[in-house]
Amino acid sequence: MDYTVHDSGNLRELELRGQITFEADGDFRTILAEWQQGGIGDCVLNLSAVDYMDSAGLGLLVMANNAAKQAGVTFRLKHPRGQVRELIEISEFHTIIPCEF
Amino acid sequence: MSGSPRVVIGHPRPSAAGPLRDVLGRLGIRHVTVVDRDGLAGAAAEAPHLLLLHAGLPGFGPGLLAGLRAEAHLCDVPILVLGRFAGSHHRRALMQAGASDLLARPLTLAELSARLSVHLENRRLDRSLQEVILSLRTYHHGAMQRMALAREMQLGLLPDATACRLLESRYGITLDSHFESSSELGGDLWGARPLDDQRFGLFLCDFTGHGVAAALNTFRLHALLARTDLPADDPAETLAALNALLVGLLPEAQFAAMIYAVVDVGADRLVYATAGAPRPLIRHADSRLEVGPSCGLPLGVASGARYRNHCLDFPSGSTLLLFSDALYEARGWDGEMFGYGGVTDLVRCLGDGAPDRPLDRLLDRYFTTMPRLLADDLTLVWISRTGRSPSGPD
Numbered sequence: 001m002d003y004t005v006h007d008s009g010n011l012r013e014l015e016l017r018g019q020i021t022f023e024a025d026g027d028f029r030t031i032l033a034e035w036q037q038g039g040i041g042d043c044v045l046n047l048s049a050v051d052y053m054d055s056a057g058l059g060l061l062v063m064a065n066n067a068a069k070q071a072g073v074t075f076r077l078k079h080p081r082g083q084v085r086e087l088i089e090i091s092e093f094h095t096i097i098p099c100e101f
Numbered sequence: 102m103s104g105s106p107r108v109v110i111g112h113p114r115p116s117a118a119g120p121l122r123d124v125l126g127r128l129g130i131r132h133v134t135v136v137d138r139d140g141l142a143g144a145a146a147e148a149p150h151l152l153l154l155h156a157g158l159p160g161f162g163p164g165l166l167a168g169l170r171a172e173a174h175l176c177d178v179p180i181l182v183l184g185r186f187a188g189s190h191h192r193r194a195l196m197q198a199g200a201s202d203l204l205a206r207p208l209t210l211a212e213l214s215a216r217l218s219v220h221l222e223n224r225r226l227d228r229s230l231q232e233v234i235l236s237l238r239t240y241h242h243g244a245m246q247r248m249a250l251a252r253e254m255q256l257g258l259l260p261d262a263t264a265c266r267l268l269e270s271r272y273g274i275t276l277d278s279h280f281e282s283s284s285e286l287g288g289d290l291w292g293a294r295p296l297d298d299q300r301f302g303l304f305l306c307d308f309t310g311h312g313v314a315a316a317l318n319t320f321r322l323h324a325l326l327a328r329t330d331l332p333a334d335d336p337a338e339t340l341a342a343l344n345a346l347l348v349g350l351l352p353e354a355q356f357a358a359m360i361y362a363v364v365d366v367g368a369d370r371l372v373y374a375t376a377g378a379p380r381p382l383i384r385h386a387d388s389r390l391e392v393g394p395s396c397g398l399p400l401g402v403a404s405g406a407r408y409r410n411h412c413l414d415f416p417s418g419s420t421l422l423l424f425s426d427a428l429y430e431a432r433g434w435d436g437e438m439f440g441y442g443g444v445t446d447l448v449r450c451l452g453d454g455a456p457d458r459p460l461d462r463l464l465d466r467y468f469t470t471m472p473r474l475l476a477d478d479l480t481l482v483w484i485s486r487t488g489r490s491p492s493g494p495d
Binding site: 055066083090091092093095 | 307309310353354355356358375377378379380395396397398399402403426430438440477
């Protein structure tokens with residue numbers, strides 16, 4: 001996985017690419033550490049360029065959601081495609097993390 | 102390596118080996134034995150760390166070297182030869198016979214010291230490496246034995262052949278299953294148990310990740326499922342109850358995708374609920390394939406999660422296939438994901454004349470397009486309603 005950061009005021013959009021699996025753990029921890037530093041009120045994960053996510057990837061979303069609550073960051077997902085959308089839907093992750101389909 | 106290195110010097114006149122002893126002494130070698138030709142075999146038998154031979158020993162030559170090298174305890178000991186060597190042919194013969202190095206005279210004591218030091222250090226490092234390798238081998242062997250035992254225990258969680266045959270005869274079904282871990286232990290679990298004469302419960306669960314941590318969670322789930330206070334005949338309530346128990350047990354970011362179903366052979370239907378699990382597949386008697394809905398938070402993610410029951414017709418002649426996500430998330434040699442389309446194609450290709458237990462055939466076909474080394478644990482459960490009447494109560 002790799003990602004690009006777009007900041008606009010206190011809104012941060014992270015455009016993720018590739019696969020969200022256990023290997024993305026390090027990138028997620030970097031992303032979450034930056035929330036702790038403050039200055040970000042709203043964070044959106046744009047998943048449109050993610051072509052695969054497994055259950056460990058879902059685990060990273062749970063971890064991010066919990067970290068967002070602790071840091072006072074509003075966290076949401078947008079534009080999952082293909083298998084990623086299917087996984088989010090059958091797992092009903094949009095019921096615990098707001099997701100714009 | 103324990104203690105100071107032991108060095109044996111073979112010298113035609115041991116009394117003249119004083120300078121060699123001094124050099125070794127300055128290198129910190131305290132155990133030096135000097136012997137003549139007659140004493141060589143005895144001293145060499147005590148497995149020295151280095152052997153220094155004077156080429157003036159009576160009978161010295163490639164034959165003597167080869168004889169020493171042939172001894173098991175000397176096969177990797179440095180054997181240095183000190184002397185004058187007539188020519189390259191002679192030097193090559195000595196090296197081929199087993200000499201580690203030739204110390205050609207004239208030679209200063211400083212050079213001799215440096216050469217001995219290099220060989221002693223190499224020998225020390227080699228011995229340390231051998232000890233590390235031995236230690237790793239011992240650890241690996243023990244770990245493999247423990248892992249094999251753990252794997253036996255994990256396989257013991259699954260319904261055995263007797264339990265499967267009892268279900269088959271009681272409910273008029275045939276049952277086939279496949280359980281394959283991507284490493285020694287896996288994070289999948291499936292099971293089935295009678296509820297009454299018409300109904301039995303069936304589940305397939307897949308914990309996040311694979312390997313030891315995921316396997317430990319399967320043991321947790323197995324213990325929880327043995328609780329008698331679970332509402333086992335109501336899939337949605339069963340999942341809600343299991344979720345409530347697992348939320349407090351599983352670490353953050355670990356959870357379980359699970360389908361729990363009740364097969365009712367009296368009402369010809371399947372009632373099931375899912376928690377992030379793959380969709381079930383039903384093949385009807387007319388060969389039509391139906392992929393059921395699936396929605397629900399995986400178990401262990403959020404307390405208070407609610408689940409929904411879905412109902413599918415499951416009359417005689419139809420077949421149910423449950424599977425873990427590894428089946429359709431696997432990528433073929435072309436890099437494309439297998440997908441639900443691939444799964445339905447697999448079942449379609451079995452045709453109407455499929456055997457009662459067709460999973461071997463189905464997977465043979467699957468692995469013609471998929472790499473055999475799985476990235477995730479793979480479990481399949483195949484249940485066909487044979488149309489033969491259930492045996493009913495005994």
